[in-house]
Amino acid sequence: xxxxxxxxxxxxxxxxxxxxxxxxxxxxxxxxxxxxxxxxxxxxxxxxxxxxxxxxxxxxxxxxxxxxxxxxxxxxxxxxxxxxxxxxxxxxxxxxxxxxxxxxxxxxxxxxxxxxxxxxxxxxxxxxxxxxxxxxxxxxxxxxxxxxxxxxxxxxxxxxxxxxxxxxxxxxxxxxxxxxxxxxxxxxxxxxxxxxxxxxxxxxxxxxxxxxxxxxxxxxxxxxxxxxxxxxxxxxxxxxxxxxxxxxxxxxxxxxxxxxxxxxxxxxxxxxxxxxxxxxxxxxxxxxxxxxxxxxxxxxxxxxxxxxxxxxxxxxxxxxxxxxxxxxxxxxxxxxxxxxxxxxxxxxxxxxx
Amino acid sequence: xxxxxxxxxxxxxxxxxxxxxxxxxxxxxxxxxxxxxxxxxxxxxxxxxxxxxxxxxxxxxxxxxxxxxxxxxxxxxxxxxxxxxxxxxxxxxxxxxxxxxxxxxxxxxxxxxxxxxxxxxxxxxxxxxxxxxxxxxxxxxxxxxxxxxxxxxxxxxxxxxxxxxxxxxxxxxxxxxxxxxxxxxxxxxxxxxxxxxxxxxxxxxxxxxxxxxxxxxxxxxxxxxxxxxxxxxxxxxxxxxxxxxxxxxxxxxxxxxxxxxxxxxxxxxxxxxxxxxxxxxxxxxxxxxxxxxxxxxxxxxxxxxxxxxxxxxxxxxxxxxxxxxxxxxxxxxxxxxxxxxxxxxxxxxxxxxxxxxxxxxxxxxxxxxxxxxxxxxxxxxxxxxxxxxxxxxxxxxxxxxxxxxxxxxxxxxxxxxxxxxxxxxxxxxxxxxxxxxxxxxxxxxxxxxxxxxxxxxxxxxxxxxxxxxxxxxxxxxxxxxxxxxxxxxxxxxxxxxxxxxxxxxxxxxxxxxxxxxxxxxxxxxxxxxxxxxxxxx
Numbered sequence: 001x002x003x004x005x006x007x008x009x010x011x012x013x014x015x016x017x018x019x020x021x022x023x024x025x026x027x028x029x030x031x032x033x034x035x036x037x038x039x040x041x042x043x044x045x046x047x048x049x050x051x052x053x054x055x056x057x058x059x060x061x062x063x064x065x066x067x068x069x070x071x072x073x074x075x076x077x078x079x080x081x082x083x084x085x086x087x088x089x090x091x092x093x094x095x096x097x098x099x100x101x102x103x104x105x106x107x108x109x110x111x112x113x114x115x116x117x118x119x120x121x122x123x124x125x126x127x128x129x130x131x132x133x134x135x136x137x138x139x140x141x142x143x144x145x146x147x148x149x150x151x152x153x154x155x156x157x158x159x160x161x162x163x164x165x166x167x168x169x170x171x172x173x174x175x176x177x178x179x180x181x182x183x184x185x186x187x188x189x190x191x192x193x194x195x196x197x198x199x200x201x202x203x204x205x206x207x208x209x210x211x212x213x214x215x216x217x218x219x220x221x222x223x224x225x226x227x228x229x230x231x232x233x234x235x236x237x238x239x240x241x242x243x244x245x246x247x248x249x250x251x252x253x254x255x256x257x258x259x260x261x262x263x264x265x266x267x268x269x270x271x272x273x274x275x276x277x278x279x280x281x282x283x284x285x286x287x288x289x290x291x292x293x294x295x296x297x298x299x300x301x302x303x304x305x306x307x308x309x310x311x312x313x314x315x316x317x318x319x320x321x322x323x324x325x326x327x328x329x330x331x332x333x334x335x336x337x338x339x340x341x342x343x344x345x346x347x348x349x350x351x352x353x
Numbered sequence: 354x355x356x357x358x359x360x361x362x363x364x365x366x367x368x369x370x371x372x373x374x375x376x377x378x379x380x381x382x383x384x385x386x387x388x389x390x391x392x393x394x395x396x397x398x399x400x401x402x403x404x405x406x407x408x409x410x411x412x413x414x415x416x417x418x419x420x421x422x423x424x425x426x427x428x429x430x431x432x433x434x435x436x437x438x439x440x441x442x443x444x445x446x447x448x449x450x451x452x453x454x455x456x457x458x459x460x461x462x463x464x465x466x467x468x469x470x471x472x473x474x475x476x477x478x479x480x481x482x483x484x485x486x487x488x489x490x491x492x493x494x495x496x497x498x499x500x501x502x503x504x505x506x507x508x509x510x511x512x513x514x515x516x517x518x519x520x521x522x523x524x525x526x527x528x529x530x531x532x533x534x535x536x537x538x539x540x541x542x543x544x545x546x547x548x549x550x551x552x553x554x555x556x557x558x559x560x561x562x563x564x565x566x567x568x569x570x571x572x573x574x575x576x577x578x579x580x581x582x583x584x585x586x587x588x589x590x591x592x593x594x595x596x597x598x599x600x601x602x603x604x605x606x607x608x609x610x611x612x613x614x615x616x617x618x619x620x621x622x623x624x625x626x627x628x629x630x631x632x633x634x635x636x637x638x639x640x641x642x643x644x645x646x647x648x649x650x651x652x653x654x655x656x657x658x659x660x661x662x663x664x665x666x667x668x669x670x671x672x673x674x675x676x677x678x679x680x681x682x683x684x685x686x687x688x689x690x691x692x693x694x695x696x697x698x699x700x701x702x703x704x705x706x707x708x709x710x711x712x713x714x715x716x717x718x719x720x721x722x723x724x725x726x727x728x729x730x731x732x733x734x735x736x737x738x739x740x741x742x743x744x745x746x747x748x749x750x751x752x753x754x755x756x757x758x759x760x761x762x763x764x765x766x767x768x769x770x771x772x773x774x775x776x777x778x779x780x781x782x783x784x785x786x787x788x789x790x791x792x793x794x795x796x797x798x799x800x801x802x803x804x805x806x807x808x809x810x811x812x813x814x815x816x817x818x819x820x821x822x823x824x825x826x827x828x829x830x831x832x833x834x835x836x837x838x839x840x841x842x843x844x845x846x847x848x849x850x851x852x853x854x855x856x857x858x859x860x861x862x863x864x865x866x867x868x869x870x871x872x873x874x875x876x877x878x879x880x881x882x883x884x885x886x887x888x889x890x
Binding site for chain 2: 171173210
């Protein structure tokens with residue numbers, strides 16, 4: 001009988017021992033911080049990113065470690081890890097999230113001449129907390145069969161009655177739409193933005209669903225005539241190997257809204273990088289930012305993921321250049337974060353799903 | 354004798370303490386969530402409630418109702434046919450009907466929205482044959498209903514498994530008795546079989562409902578706002594952690610009530626299967642009935658597995674030249690190793706909890722048991738964040754800097770999937786008469802020996818079932834892995850998802866195919882184990 005009692009204890013003891021062993025082991029592996037590496041929390045997960053990190057490793061011998069997840073979750077993780085955080089850099093595809101991170105005091109200012117000279121002035125963060133690595137425009141695409149480019153002008157003109165049941169756009173929970181509406185709030189005020197959102201909903205061809213590429217396919221399918229999408233998706237469709245996607249890409253024309261004199265310019269958003277406040281490998285982190293904004297990495301972005309370069313010495317890919325140049329909205333992109341909450345409230349009241 | 358009893362009691366106490374310790378550790382994220390629930394300063398609960406939450410909650414209820422109903426239909430009817438009738442391909446269907454479990458709901462959603470889209474085969478066909486119908490379909494009516502069917506197809510195997518086992522174990526004595534009393538066919542099914550199988554059906558349905566409640570990917574893809582969407586909206590978009598925690602806790606309370614109802618209900622209808630009396634002879638169906646049988650057995654299999662599987666396979670073949678086999682190998686290895694390891698831990702803990710619940714008969718241990726199952730209903734991403742909060746806010750844990758290590762990832766898995774591992778073990782333990790324990794006690798066997806000599810052997814197959822079901826679920830797991838994983842650690846699921854949300858379904862196909870294939874093989878193994886169990890009893 002006593003033997004049995006001992007067995008029970010032994011079992012319990014062993015379990016606890018194993019748990020502790022595991023704990024120590026895993027914390028040990030965490031402690032082993034090799035200096036020749038750089039740790040990224042990244043929202044970007046395109047194929048081109050892997051290529052960039054590999055090239056960087058080859059050039060400098062610095063190993064790039066990545067955790068990829070949604071921006072908000074990464075911010076939560078960064079916030080809670082505090083000074084224990086292993087993260088050196090935070091990468092997001094939305095200036096709003098970078099603003100959020102800097103507001104939460106998770107980032108430190110980046111001052112580096114090389115990086116500074118790599119980037120067009122009007123794309124820089126005025127507060128110096130983040131550095132853009134690419135940018136994208138939220139453009140209009142239209143059915144070449146049913147719409148003429150001359151009929152289009154601004155984001156606001158999409159609320160016109162003639163586009164009833166013609167407009168396609170994805171859900172309001174999508175960060176790109178939230179950023180667009182934030183920019184309208186910033187440029188034109190809450191009332192104007194509210195009117196725009198609720199009138200646009202009236203013109204929807206269907207309840208928002210799917211992603212940006214789906215909206216283009218829906219135009220090809222005749223479900224609607226005009227869609228609001230990010231520029232690089234059209235590049236991806238036009239370079240697709242799937243015949244159906246290629247066809248969809250070719251069936252639409254690209255239009256940059258808000259170009260006329262006195263208009264704000266087409267809404268853009270950056271994909272950017274912030275230096276973590278407690279970055280343990282700061283030097284390596286800065287080297288990586290230098291690398292990513294440098295000419296060779298910039299051309300890799302441009303030609304693989306069809307984004308626009310932030311380095312003025314690099315030209316967009318041929319597909320993208322064919323659409324012609326455009327006037328960018330010069331709004332301080334931090335406003336995309338500052339007005340985010342207001343934008344979401346407007347979406348909710350305008351029943352944009 | 355008295356001394357013996359005392360000794361046994363003190364031994365039980367030790368077991369109780371060990372299980373109590375582990376469950377407290379497991380419940381920490383929950384305790385943490387609830388301790389923050391009254392942090393109401395600046396809560397925007399009322400804003401959410403006024404604008405969206407009612408709408409979101411009604412959507413959720415409707416979706417639960419739809420998915421529940423469809424999974425009951427897809428699960429119970431084929432299970433009855435296969436347990437009771439003899440027909441060609443019976444054995445094939447018996448395996449095939451499990452397979453949809455291998456396909457993650459998010460892959461189902463991507464696949465079906467492609468198939469049902471304007472350029473998909475169905476609308477193209479309709480446009481040629483009946484333009485009006487095609488036009489109607491193009492309008493995107495019935496989105497939530499379609500999603501309900503899709504989720505029903507993905508989740509019905511939970512109910513099918515439970516029913517198949519229960520129907521087979523009910524045994525011929527009940528059936529013969531009923532037949533002598535003049536009940537047959539449909540009436541036998543509704544009056545005897547179904548009521549006797551209620552606990553099994555409910556345990557399956559419970560899993561289905563929990564899956565729907567924390568469903569995120571598929572729901573999001575279909576643009577349907579559910580309660581979970583509300584939690585994320587509050588947390589991320591509005592940046593209000595407190596509101597999100599309140600919403601999550603409210604969800605938990607609702608589920609807890611549901612759990613208690615289920616508990617009371619299943620206790621009331623508790624019955625012990627009589628052993629050695631399995632259905633001996635399968636009935637020969639009439640030709641008319643045979644048609645029904647084929648129809649009801651093939652629909653869930655074809656729509657729930659064959660079509661999405663072929664779609665993914667086709668994408669793989671089209672994309673074959675570009676497949677990166679090294680990555681595929683590494684990710685498969687990652688997925689398998691972490692899933693095997695975590696499932697093993699989950700099974701051990703499940704067995705411990707259930708066994709302690711059985712021997713101690715204390716209300717508190719059964720309550721704790723229920724509470725530890727709650728992890729299953731919390732959306733994965735909320736668990737991930739609760740775990741991060743826990744490991745970074747509590748000073749002792751903080752110093753270890755554990756977030757981003759495998760141990761925390763596995764800890765979160767255990768918290769999330771304990772209910773999955775417990776379910777089959779629980780129904781197996783409950784099936785065996787209490788007299789086994791009493792006999793063991795009179796023979797002077799301590800709890801460990803009773804477990805080792807009696808419960809382990811007779812529940813061995815249930816343990817294997819629990820292991821495989823948990824393994825398959827872990828293989829598909831996405832949100833927790835995304836947020837808690839260590840640097841440079843990718844799994845098949847994270848890779849599939851990352852390509853799929855970037856609208857690169859072709860690129861994601863090979864990883865989807867790997868998840869589905871590994872899952873399917875495991876489920877076929879599972880099936881053979883279940884058959885063994887049915888034949889052995």
